[in-house]
Amino acid sequence: MLVGLRQAFVRFYGCSLSCDYCDSRDTVYSPPPDVCRVERRPGSGDTVLIKNPVYLEQVVEVLEGWLQDSPKSHHSLSLTGGEPLLHFRVLKSWLPALKRFLPIFLETNGILHAELSECIDLIDYVSMDVKLPSTSGAQGLWEDHLAFMRIASRRNLYVKVVVSDTTTADEVRKTCELILSVDKAIPLVLQPLTSAQGAVSTIPARSLFKFQEIAASLLREVRVIPQTHRFLGLF
Numbered sequence: 001m002l003v004g005l006r007q008a009f010v011r012f013y014g015c016s017l018s019c020d021y022c023d024s025r026d027t028v029y030s031p032p033p034d035v036c037r038v039e040r041r042p043g044s045g046d047t048v049l050i051k052n053p054v055y056l057e058q059v060v061e062v063l064e065g066w067l068q069d070s071p072k073s074h075h076s077l078s079l080t081g082g083e084p085l086l087h088f089r090v091l092k093s094w095l096p097a098l099k100r101f102l103p104i105f106l107e108t109n110g111i112l113h114a115e116l117s118e119c120i121d122l123i124d125y126v127s128m129d130v131k132l133p134s135t136s137g138a139q140g141l142w143e144d145h146l147a148f149m150r151i152a153s154r155r156n157l158y159v160k161v162v163v164s165d166t167t168t169a170d171e172v173r174k175t176c177e178l179i180l181s182v183d184k185a186i187p188l189v190l191q192p193l194t195s196a197q198g199a200v201s202t203i204p205a206r207s208l209f210k211f212q213e214i215a216a217s218l219l220r221e222v223r224v225i226p227q228t229h230r231f232l233g234l235f
Helices: 056-069 084-098 113-122 142-152 169-180 205-216
Strands: 007-011 035-039 047-051 076-080 104-108 125-129 156-163 188-192 222-224
Touching: 007 056, 056 084, 076 084, 084 104, 084 113, 113 142, 125 142, 142 156, 142 169, 156 169, 156 205, 169 188, 169 205, 188 205, 205 222
Parallel strands: 007 076, 076 104, 104 125, 125 156, 156 188, 188 222
Antiparallel strands: 035 047
16 A cells, blocks of 8 residues: 555564465574674665664664665655564564654554554554465464454554465455455455566456456455565565
8 A cells, every 4th residue: 555655674573374475484484593684774785784682772773874864765664574463562662662763564464463452552554464265375364354453443554465366256255344344444455476486476467357346346445556576676
């Protein structure tokens, strides 16, 4: 929904799921690294390694430098992963300080509703995944997604589903029914799965049109947005 706007990213380690299409598998299958990579200047590609775990004071120092070098370039601070809500205690501690710099944008797998309730008042935007069994391989998450969505709807929320040539119309309808039970106005983003080899969609355009037509007949706003970072070579 914010495509084209620039964000600063804080990436958290670990995830509560292991989706088939995950592009950050190290956060699931490998031990936490001893160091993390930090860009010296935003967008420069010039990075430095610092020791893990990173402390709030270090993040603040980086943000202060970034915003001094590139004032008004960034729309928000994106919390991504892995799954950031696994670290909800850290978020409760950090976010009051970080909100002084930029609005807070949470990228989440959309199931850790108890953890979300602990820090929702410190978050401005929520990008919530609904994990379709056909693409993620995850099963039995619908009730968790519903509980999560009810809490997340207190903020600027949109829902995202990754679709492929294995996705069914019933899965799209079930996602829409989930949204309808909370708020018809919550936007839905259909994101075509791209192959690991590059920015090539694994779903025919006619299927995307079909899914959008189904969703648009039920919801107020439905968008098709590909993984633009893959097209730009930003991994």
